[in-house]
Amino acid sequence: MNKRFTLLFSINPFSITIYLTLLIVFVFIFIEPTFLKIVELKTLDLRFKSRGTIKPDNAIVLAVIDEKSLNKEGRWPWPRSKIASLIDYLSDDGAKVIGFDIGFLEPDENSNLKFIDQFEQKIEALRLKDNKIKEFIAKSKLKADNDLILANAIKRSQAKIVLGHFFYMSKAALSYEIEQKDIERQLQRINNSKYPIIMYDGEQGMQIDPFIAEYIAYIPEANIGILSQAADSSGYFNMVADEDGVVRWMPLVFKCGRDIYAPLSIQSAWNYLDQPQLMVKVADYGIQGIRMGERFIPTAEDGKMLINYLGPEKTFPHYSISDIIRGNIPKGTFNDKIVMVGATAIAIYDLRSTPLSSSGEYPGLEIHATVINNIITNNFLKKPKWTTIFDVLAILIIGLFTGLVVRRVGALKGILFSSALFVIYILLGYWLFIYWGIWVNIIYPLLVLVLVYTSLTVYRYLTEEKERKKIKGAFTYYVSSSVVNEMLKHPEKLKLGGDRKELSVLFSDIRGFTTIAEGLTPEELVHLLNEYLTIMTDIVFKYDGTLDKYMGDAIMAIFGAPLDLPDHPIKACHSALEMIEELKNLNQKWIAEGKRPMDIGIGINTGPMMVGNMGSAQRFDFTVMGDSVNLGSRLEGVNKSYKTNIIISEFTFQRVKNEFTCMELDSVRVKGKKRPVRIYSLVGDKNLPGIQEEVINQFNQGITFYKRRKWDNAIHIFENITAMDPDLYAAQVYIDRCFALKKNPPPANWDGVYTMTTK
Template identity: 40%
Template structure:
């Protein structure tokens, strides 16, 4: 009897493994991997936040570790405040503290002395800083400054500016890009008398992430024409005796060098903090004990000392993953310790490749197991086991190697694959399809109000002409938003938006005609008569905007993108009634009035407005709201121009803007384009975000170069529908 070669037996087993449903399981798993890989590239905010929380959990589980003995904190703590007095102390007392820091190799001061006191006190502090010779003074950058920084402030911090910058790639290409790190327009430094004696300077700016936790520390900042180090980096430079060297590439900051140390930072120059533990992990001495000579003679000798306020009533809390009451000065200490010990949390290109391999490998392993053993408990055990192995291995790399893999995306790919394969196996897709088909076939539009429900005879084809007010609203940039969100999240977002907007329309007794994707069409004065239909439509439009603000705040907390809407309102005659086929029809409206409302909604993008109403609607409600006329437009396909009015929020700023705009618009329509341009420019000084004024400035410039015909009448011809 003939036996087959082992290789052929193996091939047959592989073929059986990937045939039929087993192959489909693998294809489903790979599809989930591809989707997850796309998310990995795009990195949605909510997944990024989950990843951060996962790393936070690993930090907590890892526990504290010994802080480097070279780094010491001198704290202006509760004990110091109780003995010396409430902070801030007098300059004479602070001078005594500074003098006591002389044994340290370097002392970084996480405090800024930006205001003068009396001259003798300032002189005493300045003398102590100069005589110590080891003081790195702190300062901070800001973007809320309305005036340029004094030259003496710039001269002061320039002494510690990063002087060595290497450009990787084309220097011209790099300079054509914005600075990849944090850039500021203002700075608050120490008074000149104090700054002259400083051995160095560094910024103590700190920037939390979106959830309020401090996980990173920027080491360099851009201000004016220079690049400046953080307080910790400047102190380290003095401590190690090496200059800071910054490497910049077209994609961002490639690295920060200090002697033989290559500091691991991201493209913005931020170091991921590798905490040693909660607040108090570093060797910390009370400032009053140091000043009073109560410490051992060598307590701070040859150390890198960081001085900051930790007294609970006044110190700046910097919540971190390991401590919600983490003193700000320990952020600088953590940076110093990480650099001195080369103790970084690494996520470089090798770790990225590792993440991607797991995104594709784990789902395939799971799919093979599900295909070979199609039992729910087996597949559940398999996904649980793979997930546990993933978490355990990632934690091993994190805790013992300082490698920071991204556990979220391999885990997400694994879960998606499990759900997809299980759904297919249980014919979930077919069940859902039957359910959706039944739901749509039995659908009766909620647009039909009580009058129609009470009188079934109205449920027939046909219609009537009546004056109605039509409202169209649409989400701005919905296509872009839809590309950024997974389908299920997109549907959740859309439903969360449409539900309250629909309630607003129906609350004003409007008829929700239909949803057109992300757009809403509503009709007022049909099928029931509403004498104040135009007023109700405007009230509904104005109510949508603050409700959207509330939704955006909720979505931001969940990691969803914020959305903006535009609303168009028009009043006129339309044909309304039940339209459709014998098996399915809806109560709707058609005609030019409807079409114009839709066009008005789209014109918001041109004018930078939120709500535009036609002149027909305006005439009915002009005394009830704040309006401004924004244009007279010959809409494409229409011979007669239509007046456009912006429905504005209530309040004096809106009235002021409307009045100023009316004056400038009058000059524009008289053909006085230079004067009109000046008027619109004046408006922008008071209202810099007014898109309509910006548009008219561009038109004035165009007409100054190429004047319109004498009989133009101020009419703008819309180029699109």
């Protein structure tokens, strides 16, 4: 538990991952900055664009006030008699529903009707009693009253007529004062826009008001009374854009006073579907959606519907109103259709930005048509309540999983994994959108992925850079630069503490160094020692060894750590042989300078050791410990007894016997050890002169006689060896030992092992 708390409350990959992931969850649930919200909306737009165009239902067509119509019929607004002609034509052609995305909010401004009114006033002023004149005036009024003409066209239409109106959402939006009676009159005119049923989900639902201020209207701007009374239905054409100005939602419910009103799209679809039962469903958390007969239209809790756009502008068929009223459209084109009437001309300014047309070129009329298409085809986009839980789980899983993987793999694998996860989640969001119509959040899961990956990468860089400096500071003087570079790739191998590994250890020491030092000044001694140690250390580094330490004039080196070396015994032996060769060169130089030559002894052992950083967290040394290390140190000292330069143990010999020429020296018990070990003199590589091979063979035969207690035979062999190689002092050691044992035979259980009494 304490370890977990330490991890949680310190700066490390685990805590970074946890805190960043929880931070993104908190921001997603409680803050949701506008910038991130807009970025997510843009990813939704990309999903629309990547999906391509979907063919709309054939039941929906558009009668448009386009540039062609304006050129032929004149500037907008037109006399309403033209709209009446349009209704007559569409009705006669079999249209089922005609919806207007335009408002008739003021009486028609007709100069002929004004002239007739002025003429009537003059007749009344003259007090003329001619009934024929009055009858003529009345008939002229009827013919000139475009509002009446339009109202009559609406009444006689076989198609259901749905008029459009809009709401002022606040008192401040009005440019004039309005009395309560005028508000009530306006509400009366849109009475056919109200939802007939509000269905609450239990008693708890009845106690809440699901409407937010954004969808509570102040007053409608309705069509003039004569037209409102004539129409079958009406619906508002207000739209709500997101923060970036793009229309992605259609509000399906507006509250004004005590009543709830439907938009133009709902009313048009409802009439097309033969006016099935229509209700708003309210749950304890807000609005669930709209029930229209067997159809259920899902909404957000504030009552807005996510519009399932089908394609760019003109995805629906467009027919110029000028062509329609002039009879240029084939008969039957509008039979059993929903005909939505509105403006697409740029001059009328009813163009919007949508996910598929962000530059403000998408007609508002086509947005209403899209919503109607969604309803009658039952093809909706959804963002149900559970997607919030899905989004939170996605953030948690991606954040934690990214942290878990990135902290365990290298930089390349980390970026490959993160990139793959990035793409996979985008594809998941796309798949849910295309095939299931579900919108899940993409930006927050990707944001946590990027933040966790970036933070852990920066953390790794900073900590690794610190570790690099630490490693360089600790090892630059102890191993070669190539070994340091390799260690930097795997700093985890340098943890405080030890690992048990098989390694080779090399010890070297200068013979008679005290005598040499006595003949030199301190400055000369330091110079001599530095020169010697520099060359010897370079040789160790050359064979990827690690300088464990200097012990006065002695050198301790490790092979196989921290850099793994499968052939560490061979490298240790190469290093020892080259040290002897370089010492010969140094001796020649020193003799020429009038200095005394040096002789060194080297001991090498291979075996299991504890290796690692030993010490405290503040100060430590990279070193090895164990019996195998101690044996290597003892072997260096054994050289003195045989006057050899390099002695290796039987454990090293088994690993290098095929690479080097070695001569068995003895089986000994070094001081402080009970177990005997067979030791060998490392002579050189396999390419030796024939006489040396003969000496080695003779020496091995002599040892065999020695162990069999055949003293005279052994003495004879070793004396021959002395004649062949007077410098091989080990032969004289055996001669002396044989004479002593011949004089004082060993006990019957003698094993031929010599016990060393000195180090």
